[in-house]
Amino acid sequence: MNQFNPQGNILVVDDTSANLRLLVEILQQQGYLVRPVNNGKLALSAAQGLPPDLILLDICMPELDGYQVCQQLKSLEKTKDIPIIFISAANEVIDKVKAFQVGGVDYITKPFQVEEVLIRVATHLNLCSLQKKLTQKNEYLMEIIEQLTRTQEQLIQTEKMAALGNLIAGIAHEINTPMGAIRSSIENIANFFESQLMNLPKIYPEISLEFHEQMKQIIQIFQQQTEHLSSREKRQIRKQLVNILETHQITQADEIADTLVDLGVYTSEVLEKFLPLLKQPEGYQVLEKTYKLTTLETSTKTIHTATERASKIVYALKSYAYFESKETVLKANVIEGIETILTLYHNQLKRGIEVIKNYRRLPLIACYPDQLNQVWTNLINNAIHAMNNQGILMIDVWQEEQLVKVSITDNGHGIPLAIQEKIFEPFFTTKTQGEGSGLGLDIVKKIINKHHGIIELHSRSGKTTFTISLPIEQNQET
Numbered sequence: 001m002n003q004f005n006p007q008g009n010i011l012v013v014d015d016t017s018a019n020l021r022l023l024v025e026i027l028q029q030q031g032y033l034v035r036p037v038n039n040g041k042l043a044l045s046a047a048q049g050l051p052p053d054l055i056l057l058d059i060c061m062p063e064l065d066g067y068q069v070c071q072q073l074k075s076l077e078k079t080k081d082i083p084i085i086f087i088s089a090a091n092e093v094i095d096k097v098k099a100f101q102v103g104g105v106d107y108i109t110k111p112f113q114v115e116e117v118l119i120r121v122a123t124h125l126n127l128c129s130l131q132k133k134l135t136q137k138n139e140y141l142m143e144i145i146e147q148l149t150r151t152q153e154q155l156i157q158t159e160k161m162a163a164l165g166n167l168i169a170g171i172a173h174e175i176n177t178p179m180g181a182i183r184s185s186i187e188n189i190a191n192f193f194e195s196q197l198m199n200l201p202k203i204y205p206e207i208s209l210e211f212h213e214q215m216k217q218i219i220q221i222f223q224q225q226t227e228h229l230s231s232r233e234k235r236q237i238r239k240q241l242v243n244i245l246e247t248h249q250i251t252q253a254d255e256i257a258d259t260l261v262d263l264g265v266y267t268s269e270v271l272e273k274f275l276p277l278l279k280q281p282e283g284y285q286v287l288e289k290t291y292k293l294t295t296l297e298t299s300t301k302t303i304h305t306a307t308e309r310a311s312k313i314v315y316a317l318k319s320y321a322y323f324e325s326k327e328t329v330l331k332a333n334v335i336e337g338i339e340t341i342l343t344l345y346h347n348q349l350k351r352g353i354e355v356i357k358n359y360r361r362l363p364l365i366a367c368y369p370d371q372l373n374q375v376w377t378n379l380i381n382n383a384i385h386a387m388n389n390q391g392i393l394m395i396d397v398w399q400e401e402q403l404v405k406v407s408i409t410d411n412g413h414g415i416p417l418a419i420q421e422k423i424f425e426p427f428f429t430t431k432t433q434g435e436g437s438g439l440g441l442d443i444v445k446k447i448i449n450k451h452h453g454i455i456e457l458h459s460r461s462g463k464t465t466f467t468i469s470l471p472i473e474q475n476q477e478t
Helices: 017-029 040-049 066-075 093-101 114-203 209-224 231-247 253-263 268-279 283-322 334-344 369-386 440-450
Strands: 009-013 033-037 054-058 084-088 106-109 330-332 353-359 365-367 391-400 403-410 454-460 463-471
Touching (some): 009 017, 040 054, 040 066, 054 114, 066 084, 066 093, 084 093, 106 114, 114 283, 209 253, 209 268, 231 253, 231 268, 268 283, 334 391, 365 369, 369 391, 369 440, 369 463, 440 454
Parallel strands (some): 009 054, 353 391
Antiparallel strands (some): 330 365, 391 403, 403 463
């Protein structure tokens, strides 16, 4: 393209045939593609049908003058950026000012000089070409900036995860030592109660030996009870016990009824067996001592269960953090990784989500374990959010030839078909502002790709399933 002969598509509008022919001729001689029209309506139609690179527009025309044509073209998205040069016999300053006000870029006065027309046409076509190139460059730069922003967000996320992993590992180590001591001690106490509880009534010398056997029987009933009563059921049984005890003229009926309910001694057959004891002056004391022994055993079991739970959480935290920031392929158990994440999400899951696990035996797979943990974390977290903390979470794990497959299914509201193709795009999120960055599934997709795997989505209202396929071995073939 040369300065005076840029190829371009030019629309020439003039109601005077001689002027129109002359302009067409001189422009075509310079190699331009020229379309002539002789009125404003045709000009609007031609410009919208195939937008030209430049318009030469007469002012004085019937029906629609040049000013009106220019204003309409500038109001339309398709034609608003087309440069318009007015060519008119009107030579007053006010005419030229109005031409620029309605959107013209230049003004040529008739009778015109051919050289002037060609230079102005070439100049504005060059400017238009440069403007288009500048717009393309800007769009390219905006795309680069967007990519850099996404990369920066992902780097920040990676750094946060690395820092969190180090923090978790340190805390888990600090907690593990005292937890080990507590666990060991409570196991000793629990073993003692399990083996010696029946002999403990003897530690109360103030209680007659004749009542020791009955204390043992009550302890045995307490240990064997499997029924868990609701608060309402306990109130009803307590009321019935108070009536029975008062009928037998047993004092402190309210306190004894409370203790009997806690000990599991409330059925008619069992209660009848211990009524003679309760009628004795020291009967209430025997019952209270027995209750204290059983409470000690119950508290011991509670502490033991709690320490087991705490130890499991510490182990899960250590497992989650162990591989953090290690860019090496290791052999790992997929099911153990999923169980680690389920342990960490136990508090959210227990509020109203039933977890169904269908696990089959699997070989160890070559992978980046910490990154796969991030996959399970994001998918399980999304499932909990989709169900609003109420529903069924199903996890299936199986082997299919040389692939390990994991499907995570929730019965939440589902993902609309219109956005299913977008959910793996960075920064796309359906969560409210502040709840999600839109990077979760993008990161999941990248991690699965890094493992040469595949992630698939099937979703409808009431059922959403993400299925991940991972090769057992990482090699060139995979």
